[in-house]
Amino acid sequence: MAMKTLLTTLHSKYIHASLALQYLKSYCKNEFENMEIREYTVNHDADYILGEIYKGKYDLVCFSCYLWNISETLTIGKNLKKVNPQVTIVLGGPEVSFDAVDLMEQHDFIDYIVIGEGEVTFQELLRYICKGQGKLEDIRGIAYRRDGCVYQTEERELIQELDAIPSPFSEGLEGYENKIIYYESSRGCPHNCKYCLSSTIKGVRFFSLDRVKKDLDLFLKEKVKQVKFVDRTFNAKKSHSLEIMKYIQKRDNGYTNFHFEITADLLDEETLEFLSQVREGLFQFEVGVQTTYDVTMEAIDRRVNFDKLSKTVKKISEFRNIHLHLDLIAGLPYENFQRFRTSFDEVYALKPEKLQLGFLKLLKGSGIRRDEKFHDYIYKDEAPYEVLANRYISYDEMLQLKMMEEMVEIYYNSHGFDYAVAFILCNFYDRPSDFYLDLAHYWEESGYHRTSHGRNELYEILLKFYGHRSFEAKDIFQEILKFDYVRQGKGALPDFFHHGENRDFKNRMHRFLQDQGNIAQYLPQYEGLPVKQILKKVHFESFAYDILKIIQNPRCLSIEREPITLLFDYDLKHKVFAKSKFYKVYL
Numbered sequence: 236m237a238m239k240t241l242l243t244t245l246h247s248k249y250i251h252a253s254l255a256l257q258y259l260k261s262y263c264k265n266e267f268e269n270m271e272i273r274e275y276t277v278n279h280d281a282d283y284i285l286g287e288i289y290k291g292k293y294d295l296v297c298f299s300c301y302l303w304n305i306s307e308t309l310t311i312g313k314n315l316k317k318v319n320p321q322v323t324i325v326l327g328g329p330e331v332s333f334d335a336v337d338l339m340e341q342h343d344f345i346d347y348i349v350i351g352e353g354e355v356t357f358q359e360l361l362r363y364i365c366k367g368q369g370k371l372e373d374i375r376g377i378a379y380r381r382d383g384c385v386y387q388t389e390e391r392e393l394i395q396e397l398d399a400i401p402s403p404f405s406e407g408l409e410g411y412e413n414k415i416i417y418y419e420s421s422r423g424c425p426h427n428c429k430y431c432l433s434s435t436i437k438g439v440r441f442f443s444l445d446r447v448k449k450d451l452d453l454f455l456k457e458k459v460k461q462v463k464f465v466d467r468t469f470n471a472k473k474s475h476s477l478e479i480m481k482y483i484q485k486r487d488n489g490y491t492n493f494h495f496e497i498t499a500d501l502l503d504e505e506t507l508e509f510l511s512q513v514r515e516g517l518f519q520f521e522v523g524v525q526t527t528y529d530v531t532m533e534a535i536d537r538r539v540n541f542d543k544l545s546k547t548v549k550k551i552s553e554f555r556n557i558h559l560h561l562d563l564i565a566g567l568p569y570e571n572f573q574r575f576r577t578s579f580d581e582v583y584a585l586k587p588e589k590l591q592l593g594f595l596k597l598l599k600g601s602g603i604r605r606d607e608k609f610h611d612y613i614y615k616d617e618a619p620y621e622v623l624a625n626r627y628i629s630y631d632e633m634l635q636l637k638m639m640e641e642m643v644e645i646y647y648n649s650h651g652f653d654y655a656v657a658f659i660l661c662n663f664y665d666r667p668s669d670f671y672l673d674l675a676h677y678w679e680e681s682g683y684h685r686t687s688h689g690r691n692e693l694y695e696i697l698l699k700f701y702g703h704r705s706f707e708a709k710d711i712f713q714e715i716l717k718f719d720y721v722r723q724g725k726g727a728l729p730d731f732f733h734h735g736e737n738r739d740f741k742n743r744m745h746r747f748l749q750d751q752g753n754i755a756q757y758l759p760q761y762e763g764l765p766v767k768q769i770l771k772k773v774h775f776e777s778f779a780y781d782i783l784k785i786i787q788n789p790r791c792l793s794i795e796r797e798p799i800t801l802l803f804d805y806d807l808k809h810k811v812f813a814k815s816k817f818y819k820v821y822l
Contacts (some may be wrong), residue, residue, distance in 0.1 A: 251276075267361055273287070297357075304330075312342075335387055376391030420441065421469075429536050444475065466496065471498075471501075491517075494519040496521045496522075518557050519558040521560040524582050530570075568603070596620050612624075651690070651693075651723050655716040711785065717778070722817065740775070778801065780796060803816070
């Protein structure tokens, strides 16, 4: 009877799905049929996962190991071996590929480790374990035990013809319901950044365009919500990336979103011209800026032309159709606290839809980890090996950046406070980093960091901060903040906002919506609907000042009161850049 094999992993979130396990199964399934995949998350109770795996009565259990799951994986594997000593346990993945021998010497429940790119290695290991074929020492890319000792074989050469790996999607998308589809059209990266594991693999290899297009047809036909390309630099080869994007655009189903990690300074005019014409929400770009400091870029072997990157990002932003996500990393060599603030300010000025402020992790196998002593790095021993301090930045300063990162996440990336924050920045701060650090200090001094906060409370906290700093024109700011609040969606207005409606306001709303001329001018998509139905999708709000004038020119601390009414329409086809449309109306 064939050995019963389990491929498993623990994701950080339920919506994630393992591309690696699907590759292994698709590569080996013709020879080894009794193989199944089970996926869990780190939020599952470890005892639950242990019990589920044990009850499966597997002969061979294989774990895919990453930064976010290695601790839980080792615990589950150790206890699985205790309750089922006969089970064979195999580990693989980036988190176990760079210290395999040490790991096996520390954890005697591990029988084998697959090192690096796994498809061919795993297949040969299965032949040995399940069929007794070959010799362990001849299988490249593994660590194994023999006579109480641990051995590591020669490095496995990379697969050059990637199409030799059968598509994991060839049999459909069963099991991917409500999941992000992770996909790759290439392996490797043209860059050699010292903080990244991609620098350990030289060169870039591509799946054929025919293979990629066949998979894309399936994703588009099934109308999956998002396909996230995990290519380290999707646009490393223009003929490859542009052809894929054009293929997607021609077959756009009006729903599916495609996420790519790109190098913005590689985009040329032809590509930008094409991108200007795609549907809003079709593409989402993640751009790893990491730093704008040339000295740091040279130290980490990163070659990015920030001036060209900036121009490209600004141009894409003008299209208003592609969500831009820009990344920064704190803790890189030579970039001290003040210089990191400069990087932040320069990237903030590009106004991406999301600005992610991350913190350096000294990954196993990375070049920067080998240089840790030179830069006096202090970092956590446990995964994900996050940096606490180095020669250039103290732990106290890193803590300040941590709080600043939380403020950016809440008050910038949520886009629920855009005009209020812009008003504060324009009138009271010279640099964005000054504002976010100031807000972070207030947040911590007030004890807000100790508990979570609901939506309404976040607006009230920003209003309190404004008052705490004794900024002038608080009544104007309060109306701008109310405008930001109402833009986000329908709901009762909190008590700390001024309610401008008079007694006759509801009657005038109804009369406005009963007028077909108004419907034709502002809400043509609702023609023919009863007023009661329209009111479920729109909202009228009165303001003490002409908000539209203020958001066009936020540098106005003194403006005459001019009551206006705005109509908000929340039923948008796409909500990539806004959750509502708004119009100045007269009731």
